[in-house]
Amino acid sequence: MADANSAKLRMMLQGYEQQLLAARRLARFRVRMRLAHGDAPDDPDPAAHRHACVERVARELYETLLFTGSDNPVVENIRQELGREVGQEVRFTYPPGQRLHIVGEGPDGMQPLPEDLQRKTRHALWRITRDTVDKSMLEEPPRDGSFVKPAAQGGVEAPSAE
Incomplete structure (x- = not known):
């Protein structure tokens, strides 16, 4: 039973790894496409x-x-x-x-x-x-890595992100 679970876990992790590799490949492709079109290499606004x-x-x-x-x-x-x-x-x-x-x-x-x-x-x-x-519509999260908690329970307002 333990071998079956570890095999499933290993297959799942291999699937995740393949997805990550595909995502990285697509990101590199998008950067190349933007550069080929004369745009900035980073993600658009x-x-x-x-x-x-x-x-x-x-x-x-x-x-x-x-x-x-x-x-x-x-x-x-x-x-x-x-x-x-x-x-x-x-x-x-x-x-x-x-x-x-x-x-x-x-x-x-x-x-x-x-x-x-x-x-x-x-x-x-x-x-x-x-x-x-x-x-x-939900707001985009800030790109600086800070996180503002949406709204606390009990009717207390969350601090403004601005």
């Missing part, structure tokens, strides 16, 4: 990667969940914020064979918004969605 991730998640929320009537709490918060900014509750509809229409709650019930207000509402929706995703 993590803020650019974070921005791309925020845009990707916000686009997914914007294109699917917001317009399909999802019960997701994040989606509900975005809709409420949009309603506060626009000044009325808005809903999204797709009439058959047409593109997206934004309708607002008026005194006579739900009415389609004028085209210019729909455009402004879509821009506000994109900005709110992107800001919400940006606020909720």
Whole structure:
């Protein structure tokens, strides 16, 4: 039994070693590719990667969940914020064979918004969605090796990293 466990452990460690070697090989390849393209050899700015991730998640929320009537709490918060900014509750509809229409709650019930207000509402929706995703996404850890504890239990705030 001990031989079987040690054999499994040895195979697992060999697998890890192969993964580490592959990761190092890929890192060297990335450095060579950046140098070949005339870029700096070190990793690109993590803020650019974070921005791309925020845009990707916000686009997914914007294109699917917001317009399909999802019960997701994040989606509900975005809709409420949009309603506060626009000044009325808005809903999204797709009439058959047409593109997206934004309708607002008026005194006579739900009415389609004028085209210019729909455009402004879509821009506000994109900005709110992107800001919400940006606020909720985890921050990149600092590169200087220091670590700031997120938030202590018991309601005590963690010290600011700034």
